[in-house]
Amino acid sequence: xxxxxxxxxxxxxxxxxxxxxxxxxxxxxxxxxxxxxxxxxxxxxxxxxxxxxxxxxxxxxxxxxxxxxxxxxxxxxxxxxxxxxxxxxxxxxxxxxxxxxxxxxxxxxxxxxxxxxxxxxxxxxxxxxxxxxxxxxxxxxxxxxxxxxxxxxxxxxxxxxxxxxxxxxxxxxxxxxxxxxxxxxxxxxxxxxxxxxxxxxxxxxxxxxxxxxxxxxxxxxxxxxxxxxxxxxxxxxxxxxxxxxxxxxxxxxxxxxx
Amino acid sequence: xxxxxxxxxxxxxxxxxxxxxxxxxxxxxxxxxxxxxxxxxxxxxxxxxxxxxxxxxxxxxxxxxxxxxxxxxxxxxxxxxxxxxxxxxxxxxxxxxxxxxxxxxxxxxxxxxxxxxxxxxxxxxxxxxxxxxxxxxxxxxxxxxxxxxxxxxxxxxxxxxxxxxxxxxxxxxxxxxxxxxxxxxxxxxxxxxxxxxxxxxxxxxxxxxxxxxxxxxxxxxxxxxxxxxxxxxxxxxxxxxxxxxxxxxxxxxxxxxxxxxxxxxxxxxxxxxxxxxxxxxxxxxxxxxxxxxxxxxxxxxxxxxxxxxxxxxxxxxxxxxxxxxxxxxxxxxxxxxxxxxxxxxxxxxxxxxxxxxxxxxxxxxxxxxxxxxxxxxxxxxxxxxxxxxxxxxxxxxxxxxxxxxxxxxxxxxxxxxxxxxxxxxxxxxxxxxxxxxxxxxxxxxxxxxxxxxxxxxxxxxxxxxxxxxxxxxxxxxxxxxxxxxxxxxxxxxxxxxxxxxxxx
Numbered sequence: 118x119x120x121x122x123x124x125x126x127x128x129x130x131x132x133x134x135x136x137x138x139x140x141x142x143x144x145x146x147x148x149x150x151x152x153x154x155x156x157x158x159x160x161x162x163x164x165x166x167x168x169x170x171x172x173x174x175x176x177x178x179x180x181x182x183x184x185x186x187x188x189x190x191x192x193x194x195x196x197x198x199x200x201x202x203x204x205x206x207x208x209x210x211x212x213x214x215x216x217x218x219x220x221x222x223x224x225x226x227x228x229x230x231x232x233x234x235x236x237x238x239x240x241x242x243x244x245x246x247x248x249x250x251x252x253x254x255x256x257x258x259x260x261x262x263x264x265x266x267x268x269x270x271x272x273x274x275x276x277x278x279x280x281x282x283x284x285x286x287x288x289x290x291x292x293x294x295x296x297x298x299x300x301x302x303x304x305x306x307x308x309x310x311x312x313x314x315x316x317x318x319x320x321x322x323x324x325x326x327x328x329x330x331x332x333x334x335x336x337x338x339x340x341x342x343x344x345x346x347x348x349x350x351x352x353x354x355x356x357x358x359x360x361x362x363x364x365x366x367x368x369x370x371x372x373x374x375x
Numbered sequence: 376x377x378x379x380x381x382x383x384x385x386x387x388x389x390x391x392x393x394x395x396x397x398x399x400x401x402x403x404x405x406x407x408x409x410x411x412x413x414x415x416x417x418x419x420x421x422x423x424x425x426x427x428x429x430x431x432x433x434x435x436x437x438x439x440x441x442x443x444x445x446x447x448x449x450x451x452x453x454x455x456x457x458x459x460x461x462x463x464x465x466x467x468x469x470x471x472x473x474x475x476x477x478x479x480x481x482x483x484x485x486x487x488x489x490x491x492x493x494x495x496x497x498x499x500x501x502x503x504x505x506x507x508x509x510x511x512x513x514x515x516x517x518x519x520x521x522x523x524x525x526x527x528x529x530x531x532x533x534x535x536x537x538x539x540x541x542x543x544x545x546x547x548x549x550x551x552x553x554x555x556x557x558x559x560x561x562x563x564x565x566x567x568x569x570x571x572x573x574x575x576x577x578x579x580x581x582x583x584x585x586x587x588x589x590x591x592x593x594x595x596x597x598x599x600x601x602x603x604x605x606x607x608x609x610x611x612x613x614x615x616x617x618x619x620x621x622x623x624x625x626x627x628x629x630x631x632x633x634x635x636x637x638x639x640x641x642x643x644x645x646x647x648x649x650x651x652x653x654x655x656x657x658x659x660x661x662x663x664x665x666x667x668x669x670x671x672x673x674x675x676x677x678x679x680x681x682x683x684x685x686x687x688x689x690x691x692x693x694x695x696x697x698x699x700x701x702x703x704x705x706x707x708x709x710x711x712x713x714x715x716x717x718x719x720x721x722x723x724x725x726x727x728x729x730x731x732x733x734x735x736x737x738x739x740x741x742x743x744x745x746x747x748x749x750x751x752x753x754x755x756x757x758x759x760x761x762x763x764x765x766x767x768x769x770x771x772x773x774x775x776x777x778x779x780x781x782x783x784x785x786x787x788x789x790x791x792x793x794x795x796x797x798x799x800x801x802x803x804x805x806x807x808x809x810x811x812x813x814x815x816x817x818x819x820x821x822x823x824x825x826x827x828x829x830x831x832x833x834x835x836x837x838x839x840x841x842x843x844x845x846x847x848x849x850x851x852x853x854x855x856x857x858x859x860x861x862x863x864x865x866x867x868x869x870x871x872x873x874x875x876x877x878x879x
Contacts, residue, residue, distance in 0.1 A: 201707040205793045212813050212846055216402055236795075241813055241844035248847055250795045 121328075127153065128161050130329020132170060132186055138270055139229060140277070141174055141183030149303055150268060151330040198333050198375050200226045203325075204236040206370050211238045211336065214363040218356055220340040221246065225254060225261035225322075226333070227269050232261045240340070255314070257281045257295055258288045260322035261335045263308035267299045268324035268332035288313045307361060308335070309352055312342055319345045321352045323364035327371045334371075336364045380451045382827040383439065383610070384819040385432060387457040387541045388621065389478065392431040394439040395819040399832070401842035403816060405445075407438035414475055419482040422475035425463040428541070429548050436609050447610040453549075454617030454826030456624035456818045457541040459567045462516035464527060464592070465544065467537050470552040474524045476541070477516040484515035491515075496585050503582055504566070505573040505655060505664040513540055514569035518586050531592040538592045540564045542618040547594075549615060550604040557604040560594040562675065563623040566666040571596065573655060573666065576675060598669040599623070600825040617825025619668060621818045622646045626678060627668050628821030629786045629812065630843045632836045637772070637782050639765065640817065641791035643691070645683040647768050650676060651776050660731035660771035670828065679776050681730055681768035685723040686761040687791050692723075693757050699750045707796050709754035717752035718743040720868035721760050728872065731771035738875040742868045761791070762800040763865040769805045784808045788817040792847075803853035804862070811847040 130151055135142060142150075148158040162184055165171040172187045174180045207224050215222040215238040224236035232254040239246045256262035257276060266275065273295045281290050289295050302308045308322045322337035338345070338360055346352055381404060386393045393408040409431040414422040436453075440446060463476035477483070491497065491508045500508050508515075517538050521528045530536030539547065542564055547556040565571045565578075570588060572579040578593055597603060603615045619627060622640065626648045629638040634652030639645055648667070655677045656664045667678035687703070694700050700709060720742050727735035741756070773781045784807050791797060792811050802809040814820050827833045 199702070199705050199708050201704040201794075202702055204795070205704040208793050208815070212815070215846065216813055216844075238813075238846045239844075239848070241846070243844065246848070248795075248849065 124161065126328040127151065127157075127330070128165060130327075130331040131158075131161055131165065133329075134269070134331055135171065135184060135186040137227070138275060140274060141180050141185040142274070143183050146274065147184065149300075150270070152268075152303070153330070198327070198371060200233065200235040200334075202374075203334050203371070206374070207236055207334075207336070207367055210363050210367050211236055214336070214338065214359060215239070216241055217359055218338050220338040220344065220356075223249060223261065223320075223337050223339065224325075225259075225265070225335050225337065227265045228253075231256055232259060232265060232335075234261075235334075255282060255284070258284050258310065258314045259337075260308045260310040260320040261337045263298065263302050263310065264322040264324045264335035264337075265332055266295075267302040267308065268326060268330070268335075273299055284314045285312055285316055287311065307352070307357055309346070311346055311350060317342055321345055321356055321360050323361045324368075325364050325371060326368045327375055333375075334367075336360065336367060379445065379449055380832065381443070381445065381449055382823040382832055383436060383450050383453045383613070384823040384826070385436065385453065385455045385545065386621070386816075386819045386822065387428060387432070387455065387545060388818075389458045389480070392428055392435055393819070394432075394435040395816055395823070396439050396443050396445070397814075397820060397823040397827075401814055401820060401824075401839070403814060403819075405439045405443035406816075407435040407442060409435055417483075421478045421480040423461065423478055425465070425472045425476045425541075425544055428476075429545065432545055432548070433609055440610075447613060450610055450613045451832040452614050452616040452826040452830040453606065453610065454619075454822035454824075455542045455545055455615070456619050456621050456822035457545070457564070459540065459564060459620040459622065460511055460513045460516070461541050462513045462520065462538070463541070463544050464517070464520050464524070464531070464536055464538050466530065467535055467558075468553055470548070473527055473530070473536060474520060476544075477519065479511065481516065482510055484510050484519055487515050487518060491585070499581060499585065500569060503572050503579050504569050505657075506569075507661075508569060512567055512569040514582070514586050514588065517568075517588060521588070528589070531589040534591045536592055537594070538588075539594055540568070540620075542620075543594045546603055546615055546618065549606045549609060551607040554607070558594045559597045559603050561597055561599045561618040561620075562666045562669045563599060563620040564618070565596045567620060573664070576666070576669070598671050598673075599627070600668070600670045600829045602829050614826075614830055616827065616829030617822050619822060619825060622648055622680065623666070623668055623678070624819070624821030624825070625788060625817040626650065626821065627824055628814070628817035628819070629788065630836070630840045631667075631786065632676075632840065635776070635780045635783065636786070638786040638788065638817065641686055641761070641787060641789035643686065643688040645686040645761065645765065645789070645791075647681045647683075647765065647772070647785075648678045649772055649776055649780070649782065651679050651780060652676060654777050656775055656777050658730075658771070658775040660775050661733055662730050662768070662771055662775055668825070670825075679772055681772055683761070683764045683768060684729060685725055686764065687789075689721070689723045689757050689760060690791075693754070697753075699753065703790075704793065706754050706757060707794050709751050710758055710796055713749065713751035713755060715752075716743075716755040716759060717748045718745065719748045719752045719756045720865060721753070721756040722865075722868050722872050723760055724869075724872045727876075728869070731767055732869070734873050736874050736876040737872040740868065740872050742871055743864075758794065758797045759800060759865075761797060762804045763862070765801050766804045766862070782807055784810060787811050788815050798847070798849045799852070802849040802851045804858060806851045806853075806855075806858070808851065809849040810845050813844045813846045
């Protein structure tokens with residue numbers, strides 16, 4: 118691809134993020150989600166504000182200083198990749214990840230309230246399994262959800278005012294704990310879920326990042342806890358690497374097409 | 376250190392030639408691909424340059440090895456799967472094709488095939504080959520070449536000009552070409568020439584006489600999994616152990632080794648093949664009895680084939696001609712924007728209806744239009760057309776395959792298996808589970824399996840079966856009353872396509 122201009126990609130990613138985040142975001146939330154340094158983010162947001170595409174709230178209320186997308190720029194936020202095109206792109210990568218890890222694989226896309234599973238590959242052991250395509254996963258209690266909160270939705274504030282449903286005794290229940298977990302996810306480029314949705318089960322997910330670093334989907338491997346995590350609760354390095362590599366490869370394809 | 380051993384498959388297809396490498400567990404480790412030019416010299420004529428395809432083979436095999444970081448001595452064997460019925464003749468001394476290859480899509484032999492019927496040859500052909508004369512097959516194309524290419528007939532009679540389908544041409548080139556290349560074909564490709572006795576698996580003198588083909592130009596017919604010879608170029612020393620027509624290769628790659636097991640490959644069209652064991656089925660419904668595969672000295676395994684002309688190409692039409700979507704996968708998004716077909720049905724009889732209906736004068740219809748119908752309903756109707764056409768072939772197959780052989784599950788492969796809504800709909804209307812394996816490259820895998828089996832890389836069919844893993848399963852979930860009502864609607868829609876083209 119001959120020279121895409123990175124600052125425009127980033128600006129579009131900021132607009133898409135603000136549009137899909139559903140609530141105004143602070144500068145650091147934008148920077149963290151897109152993996153940008155604050156000064157760069159500030160430059161982009163200020164330019165967009167001067168151009169009338171982004172607005173900053175000045176009401177001395179709780180959202181004072183937050184940014185949201187201007188009505189005029191709403192169109193920009195739409196039109197990410199079609200989930201079924203994503204699945205079509207992901208088929209071979211997902212098959213290969215499942216074969217390599219001997220675990221099942223899912224691909225999830227963010228919705229306004231949760232994660233939609235758009236693709237599912239069985240674990241290749243002949244065991245009886247049911248397709249999860251079309252099912253929903255909670256944002257705070259699945260690896261797919263955490264990866265998307267961290268890299269697509271502007272973080273935990275998307276869930277503000279909602280109660281975090283406890284699925285098991287290990288489910289994250291407070292917004293504070295979730296904020297900390299998402300910081301780890303951003304740092305590691307990897308989200309985990311260790312018996313937080315279903316006893317004895319877990320998953321490891323990585324974001325599929327489109328232009329400007331905004332995640333358009335997440336890819337996850339699923340299995341029993343002891344297949345995924347060591348005794349200290351850390352994901353096995355080979356599984357984590359394989360998941361990240363698959364998500365990165367898919368991200369490259371996404372950026373080639375969008 | 377143990378040297379890594381893999382098997383190479385050459386997939387010589389309609390638009391491209393690919394080389395794929397598979398390891399012992401049947402996983403693909405590399406792929407390389409080159410497209411070749413399509414020549415359309417006149418309406419209805421479609422040709423390929425066999426020399427260009429050979430040059431592509433010379434490139435893709437080393438390229439796949441490079442991608443995997445392997446060398447020719449890592450190859451245990453090489454197998455070939457090919458577009459069926461594409462016909463080439465060449466000079467055995469120079470190695471040059473006398474003309475461009477006539478492809479399977481080419482319809483120039485229509486009149487000759489009609490003539491065979493009017494000459495009263497249909498019954499003989501059906502008795503010997505198992506199928507009525509149609510334009511699909513290679514024999515009439517070979518006859519056309521002999522009649523129209525200067526020097527072809529004399530050369531063939533003197534033994535200077537050879538005939539082959541694509542696997543013959545490639546094996547001959549790989550094993551030395553003009554310098555003692557092996558001139559062979561496999562039973563599955565030979566079964567699509569209209570020249571082979573499908574029981575004896577030999578060229579049939581009566582058919583050669585009927586089509587006026589000199590026997591000297593024909594390749595020797597060999598099993599699908601057997602060593603044809605060793606490569607003397609490209610990857611010297613590597614044994615060529617397998618060759619099959621593409622759809623037979625997919626049957627083999629999907630490990631449909633037991634009678635009653637079936638696969639369907641969903642591409643622009645769809646091909647459903649069912650293993651019928653040692654029994655050559657006859658099909659009153661007009662499905663095609665064919666050789667499934669032959670392993671070395673073992674008796675032949677037969678199959679019944681039903682093809683659907685328009686499946687993925689209907690989605691392409693929806694995208695390119697109606698412009699209601701930008702990319703093929705978007706049809707699923709559009710289709711899921713509504714709950715059902717809204718009473719709308721599309722029957723894509725673009726060039727008539729074939730097995731099991733046989734109405735060449737039919738043309739496509741969109742029926743049930745009301746002001747309620749949106750493009751979402753049309754998208755559903757497009758996908759459902761593939762489901763119902765599959766159902767028609769399955770119904771015919773369950774009747775014709777013979778006692779005790781009914782479809783109990785369907786293994787699928789091909790690009791359309793990425794469409795979840797469609798796969799669920801197919802399971803719903805054929806009322807058996809539909810399953811997708813991990814390796815979607817069933818055609819190439821089948822060629823690799825045959826080749827690996829021939830050299831002992833894989834011990835037996837049971838090992839190959841063990842390599843088959845389910846990646847997805849769609850269970851039928853449609854209410855039977857609803858299914859029957861929809862089926863009745865589909866049938867009524869199909870009836871509205873009949874006799875549209877008036878005799879001129």
